[in-house]
Amino acid sequence: MPQLRVPGPTPCPPEVLKAMGWPMINHRGPEFKKILYEVTDKLKLVYQTKNDLNILTGSGTGGLEAAVVNMLSPGDKILSVSIGVFGDRWANIARTFGADVIPLTFDWGKAADPDAVGDAIKANPDIKAVMVTHNETSTGVTNDLEPIAKVVKDAGKLLLVDAISSMSSIDLPVDKWQCDVVITGSQKGWMVPPGLAMASVSREAWQAFEKAKMPRFYWDFGKAKSYYEKGENPWTPAVSVVFALSVSLDMILKEGLQGVFQRHARIGQMTRDGIKALGLAMFADEKCASNTVSSIAIPDGVDGKKLMQLMQSEHGIVLAGGQQRLDGKIFRIGHLGMVSEKEIEDLLKALKYVLPKAGFSG
Numbered sequence: 001m002p003q004l005r006v007p008g009p010t011p012c013p014p015e016v017l018k019a020m021g022w023p024m025i026n027h028r029g030p031e032f033k034k035i036l037y038e039v040t041d042k043l044k045l046v047y048q049t050k051n052d053l054n055i056l057t058g059s060g061t062g063g064l065e066a067a068v069v070n071m072l073s074p075g076d077k078i079l080s081v082s083i084g085v086f087g088d089r090w091a092n093i094a095r096t097f098g099a100d101v102i103p104l105t106f107d108w109g110k111a112a113d114p115d116a117v118g119d120a121i122k123a124n125p126d127i128k129a130v131m132v133t134h135n136e137t138s139t140g141v142t143n144d145l146e147p148i149a150k151v152v153k154d155a156g157k158l159l160l161v162d163a164i165s166s167m168s169s170i171d172l173p174v175d176k177w178q179c180d181v182v183i184t185g186s187q188k189g190w191m192v193p194p195g196l197a198m199a200s201v202s203r204e205a206w207q208a209f210e211k212a213k214m215p216r217f218y219w220d221f222g223k224a225k226s227y228y229e230k231g232e233n234p235w236t237p238a239v240s241v242v243f244a245l246s247v248s249l250d251m252i253l254k255e256g257l258q259g260v261f262q263r264h265a266r267i268g269q270m271t272r273d274g275i276k277a278l279g280l281a282m283f284a285d286e287k288c289a290s291n292t293v294s295s296i297a298i299p300d301g302v303d304g305k306k307l308m309q310l311m312q313s314e315h316g317i318v319l320a321g322g323q324q325r326l327d328g329k330i331f332r333i334g335h336l337g338m339v340s341e342k343e344i345e346d347l348l349k350a351l352k353y354v355l356p357k358a359g360f361s362g
């Protein structure tokens with residue numbers, strides 16, 4: 001079986017895959033109510049929050065759309081802090097629904113500067129919310145969210161966070177940092193198949209929800225909340241993925257949150273060290289390089305497509321390429337969720353074999 005080393009979907013432990021095959025249950029019955037409440041409570045432990053938490057059926061992007069349509073009205077000014085493809089995507093979602101998006105972008109491969117975020121808020125005092133990506137999967141960069149959150153909350157603005165590829169892998173204490181809406185997706189660090197998005201909703205976010213007028217139906221947080229009180233989702237949820245998530249959450253909590261974060265930090269560092277030892281260069285600025293996904297610059301003379309093809313055909317390892325303007329310029333290694341030192345060691349050994357065959361002479 002090929003080893004998936006893309007930044008989502010990620011490999012799933014056998015116990016998790018087994019749960020996908022549990023017999024189906026009535027999503028409006030007592031069994032689902034029990035598992036929904038258990039899974040939600042366990043998710044809140046990982047989110048480090050007492051806020052409400054909605055489990056939505058959809059991909060991460062659906063969760064990003066949910067944050068927009070539940071918090072904003074057409075014409076609302078918002079600051080979009082973007083350091084790559086996913087930050088840009090979220091800004092586009094907000095524009096699509098009529099928000100007046102003020103973009104604050106940084107060079108790809110770099111993190112957002114908290115002071116620049118503060119300056120942008122000062123220059124636009126009438127903005128309602130700030131959208132920020134915690135971990136930009138397209139460039140392999142983790143933003144320093146804590147100081148960014150501080151400037152946003154000190155200014156009294158809503159803080160919306162895309163934590164799709166960081167939550168459960170990189171520390172993000174939602175309540176401590178006062179994040180208002182935080183989105184993640186099941187197929188990233190959670191070790192679960194695709195199908196669910198999660199969204200935490202703070203008290204301040206609920207106040208914004210009361211006034212928000214963007215059109216919404218499927219993603220309506222109000223409907224999610226009223227059905228949650230009955231132990232249900234408003235629509236038929238991806239029940240099997242909820243089963244899988246309940247098993248993976250037990251594994252995450254058993255390893256311990258700090259243990260999981262430290263494993264990701266160790267493996268991130270090991271990947272970066274190994275990449276450099278091969279004579280390659282990281283694309284992401286080392287100061288903010290992500291512990292869930294590494295982006296590596298493809299050196300001149302190396303055929304990146306061939307490199308990835310050979311990694312798969314000769315070593316059974318699936319890597320990710322670059323997106324949009326990074327296509328052909330970088331390749332990416334996902335190391336989030338179920339990942340061990342041994343797997344990264346094997347991956348680095350395989351790269352060493354394959355690199356010369358793809359034209360590397362370094």
Ligand SMILES: *Cc1c(COP(=O)(O)O)cnc(C)c1O
Nearest residue numbers: 059060061086135137164165185
């Ligand atoms: C994967 C990802 C998304 C998109 O999630 P989908 O589940 O593919 O819709 C958005 N933002 C970030 C940071 C991601 O890693």
